[in-house]
Amino acid sequence: MGFSPDFIRELKSLINIEDLIGEYVKLERAGSRLRALCPFHSEKTPSFYVNPDSGLFHCFGCKASGDVISFVERIENLDFNEAVKFLAEKYNIPIKYTSDGYDKTEKDAIFDVLQEAQNYYRQNLKKDSKPYKYLTERGILEETIEFLKLGFAPESGVINYLLKKGFDRDVIEKAGLTISGGIDRFRKRIMFPIFNLFDKVVGFGGRIIEKSENAPKYLNSPTTPVFEKKTLLYGLNFSKDYIRKRDFVILVEGYMDFASLFQNGVFEVAAALGTAFTERHAKLIRRFASKVYLSFDADQAGLKAAIRSFEILANEGLFVYAIDLPEGEDPDSFVRKFGKESFYILLEGANEIPIFLTKYFLNKEDFHSKSLREKLESIKLILETVSKIDDRVRQGYYVREIASMLDVPENNLLSELKKISDKNSFRTYVKQEEKKGKVLFSEEEKALLCFIAFNSQKKSEIDRELKGYIETLPCYPFYQKLMELDYEIIGHIAHELPEELKEILSSVDSVTSDLRVILKTIKRLSIKKQIENINEKLKTFADSLTDDEKLMLLNQKVQLQKDFHKL
Ligand SMILES: [Zn+2]
Incomplete structure (x- = not known):
């Protein structure tokens, strides 16, 4: 049994994709389409487009694309069936199935039991005078209690209530309302129902009203199929x-x-x-x-x-x-x-965080009476936050402000900020590389990277020598990064380097420090690699290469072999 195809078509045509997506991101007009920061990947300039005419969305950054249903699947983390039900309910469109009957999903059952539990807790708020008194003493008005649908969980009772209403013990437990089947999770607590963005109860937060040694002041629902603290x-x-x-x-x-x-x-x-x-x-x-x-x-x-x-x-x-x-x-x-x-x-x-920090060091820690070392530490901490602001103009503004507040030369702050930014961009780069998988280097490459890291004055000489060779080797991306950095920076970031590179840099004694030897072995390694590539090509494309092409590749190979022996 599934949804009828007519119903799915109807659903898609009735829902305005612009309205739907507009509830999640801020859309701005761009010609006939609409544009926004993509909700599915991090970005600073919009590459997420919505086309109201076709009813489709597309992100040029992460390639996410689809219609209203797939949008809801992704953003609400639902499967197809759930997304369709979600939309039908949201827009009041009656669901039609291919045959009659309706399977409730586990999530549906959990939503239902949570809603019923909320009713129960609300009924209990006025049965006991204590919880109500607790709230009013803290200035919470009747209308707020009604609006937020606050309730009270007594010593016990929710399970029997829900069982009588026909819910399974299993579902009650899965909804996070009980512990090990028999005991109420929330006991003697003011109950705050927690809603998702569509006003459905997904969990509860309970605040204790009588001090207790062995109970936490606040208790939330555990993670359930519909409740996850870090997303709400x-x-x-x-x-x-x-x-x-x-x-x-x-x-x-x-x-x-x-x-x-x-x-x-x-x-x-x-x-x-x-x-x-x-x-x-x-x-x-x-x-x-x-x-x-x-x-x-x-x-x-x-x-x-x-x-x-x-x-x-x-x-x-x-x-x-x-x-x-x-x-x-x-x-x-x-x-x-x-x-x-x-x-x-x-x-x-209110101040943006970098200024807030500066004020803190000035007023709470008496910045000017500190030792030079302590001053530098505070400044670094402040500049770390400035470096997180992805806007040069704003950065400049803050540096000027902070310099005058702390009475230190602006240029000193700017050069320190540059160091931190370089370090951060290298860190981001390394993280990306690590995500792609561990990079494996040969011994020769390790020796080269190591040499560069500790002999930055030789960088341009090395770069000149290795042009045409280094590009084919696995270490090339790291090589490029090292070339951009000062030795001093390497010292700063040593502990954040990927294992491979750390290992290389720490094994400085065990590798040769003779630049001529290093250059020669790298060139040989590169030539070997290029010859391997040619062999690979000849083998893989044996049938599709023309005779001329084959001849050209063979000539290249001979030339490379000659070069190799000349080194
Ligand atoms: Zn995207």
Whole structure:
């Protein structure tokens, strides 16, 4: 049994691809088509195109392409059947099957049981006075409780309730509501249902209301077929339209912060579910906004968190600002005390992370009284973040600002920044190479790379000598990279090199340091390789090569053999 072909055609024709994809990425018009930053790979300039006339999308960067169904399959991580159901439900199009009957998937069953569990928790909120009192004491209003559909999990009961409603024990467990079949996972907790972007309950966050030694303050659903913490942000289903409209999001730490800001009229907000930010979070945010506001504690831990979050978010092209809250306040307490207007004024004064760090070192750590070594360390830390900004003009702006704030010459900062950037680009390059698989070098190549790394003054001589030889060898990409770098840089990055290259560079004593010998062996190696290539060609294309072509290859081979013996 499957979907009727007519139904699939109808579905595709009824759904406007522009509207659908526009919910995930910011589309801009480009002639008859629409363009956006690709949601399927990281990029800084748009190569993802949507053609409303044909109903198709295509990315010139990662080659992703297809129609509305395949788009949903990829972006929501669904299979074909799930994607079709998802779209039918979203656009209220009745599903038609080739024959009647309807198989519920496991995911459908989990969604249903979670929805029913939410009903149960909501019914329980007012049965006991404690949870309700807990919320109202923290300033959460009745209307917010209704809006966020908050509930309460009593000591036990959800299992019996759900079993009576006809759900399988197995599905209840898979939905993350129970532990080892018989026990409620959430006990005596305020329940925050966590929704996906289409307002379906995918999991729960529970906050304890009575202090307990052996229970965590917050407890989330475990990973289930419909719930994964590192891909979700709490509240985004409520706030996404506000976020898109204003082009920024305030990321807060928990559900209570979210509830408080939202209730006080600060709608551009979402909360991480008790995990560090991931690349997936950054990609999710980028679908709605380009600016992110975060608040950090003004201490060493806060500093580290700021740097880490910044790297992940800036890597996806997001602008990251640190909200400068008064000592002892968090977003929740601040907005309750001073109101929404003051909060927005605070946002206007927020600094991008590099400036935030500079201020931190100036004000919290008394930069000017530090030793030279400590000063340099702080400066490096700041410049590391500047180097993550993929925009030379902005980088220049920050360097000028930081130089004047710290009272150090701008040029010194610029040359240090260049070193860091070179190092980063080499690091990126090495990572890409490693992804492609381990590169294997011959002993001769190792000797060459090693020699270059430690004798950078000989680089141009080597390059002149090896032209026409080096290009055919496996080490060529590494060779090129080494040629661009200073020896000093090699020292900086030694610990980040791939095993192969590290091994080469550390075996400096065991390889010859006679440049003439190295050059000769490399040339011979290259010639051998070229001869092998010719033999390979002659063998593989024996039938398709013309006599002239064969003769030409044989002549080349003879010439190479002569060259080899002349060396
Ligand atoms: Zn792409």
